[in-house]
Every structure is written in structure tokens, then in C-alpha cells.
Amino acid sequence: MNPIQRFDPASSTYTYVLFDPTTRDALIIDPVDEQLERDLATLREYGLKLAWTLETHAHADHITSAGKLAELAGAKTAAPMGCGIGTAGVQLQHGDTLRFGGQTLRALHTPGHTAGSMSFVWQTPEGGHVFTGDTLLING
Numbered sequence: 239m240n241p242i243q244r245f246d247p248a249s250s251t252y253t254y255v256l257f258d259p260t261t262r263d264a265l266i267i268d269p270v271d272e273q274l275e276r277d278l279a280t281l282r283e284y285g286l287k288l289a290w291t292l293e294t295h296a297h298a299d300h301i302t303s304a305g306k307l308a309e310l311a312g313a314k315t316a317a318p319m320g321c322g323i324g325t326a327g328v329q330l331q332h333g334d335t336l337r338f339g340g341q342t343l344r345a346l347h348t349p350g351h352t353a354g355s356m357s358f359v360w361q362t363p364e365g366g367h368v369f370t371g372d373t374l375l376i377n378g
């Protein structure tokens with residue numbers, strides 16, 4: 239199982255969509271305001287039902303679309319507790335897990351880029367993925 243990766247060139251932001259291939263329940267990490275339509279199209283294209291929107295940290299370089307996406311797609315919102323994103327419905331603490339279909343994502347507090355930054359671990363049969371936000375950059 240692999241995440242769907244999307245890129246916003248204006249803010250150099252990677253957004254990830256993870257989903258359970260059986261139930262089609264999905265989760266989106268770091269959605270960007272300007273890419274709301276793109277992300278809704280991705281959900282339609284893959285036939286997904288969005289369960290969660292999720293932030294790795296409070297972003298200085300772009301505005302999140304999490305609130306709008308959650309409202310339009312019927313999802314819940316979650317963000318790291320230490321990031322001061324008061325609008326997120328679930329304030330994540332180190333070790334918390336989120337379920338989407340039969341899949342589980344685990345939150346790890348990884349301060350550095352920002353004090354509240356979190357990384358998210360998705361364990362899959364093939365191994366897994368860690369979504370690090372700006373804490374660890376691709377090829378960094």
C-alpha cells in the first residue's frame with residue numbers, strides 16, 4: 239500500500255492521501271488551501287471517503303484547507319496539540335493513533351522544525367511510511 243503524493247509548487251508543500259484499499263476510508267496529511275479542488279478531485283478519482291484531515295505542524299508557508307475539506311467531505315480534523323491549531327477537533331499527543339478503515343496511523347512528537355511538530359507512522363504489510371512534514375525533508 240502506498241500513499242498518493244501531491245505537490246503544491248507555490249508553497250513547495252507535499253500533501254499525502256492514505257487510504258484503506260478495502261473500505262476506501264482515507265486520511266489526508268497537510269492539505270493546502272489553494273489545492274482544495276485538486277484534493278477533492280483526487281478523492282473522487284480513487285473513490286475515497288475522507289475520514290480525517292491532519293497537519294504535521296502549523297505552516298508558515300501556506301494556509302491549510304483542512305477545515306473546508308473536512309466540512310465538504312464529512313471528515314474530522316486533527317492536529318498536534320503543541321501547534322496551537324485550536325480549530326482542529328482532535329488535539330494529538332505523542333503515541334495517539336487515528337483509524338481509517340482497517341488502517342492505523344500513529345502520531346510521534348518530533349520537535350525541531352517547530353516545537354509542536356509531529357511525524358506520522360503508517361505501518362503496512364510491506365513495511366511502512368513515516369510522514370515527517372518539514373522535520374525531515376526529502377533527500378535531506
Ligand SMILES: [Fe+2]
Nearest residue numbers: 297298351372
Ligand atoms: Fe513548515
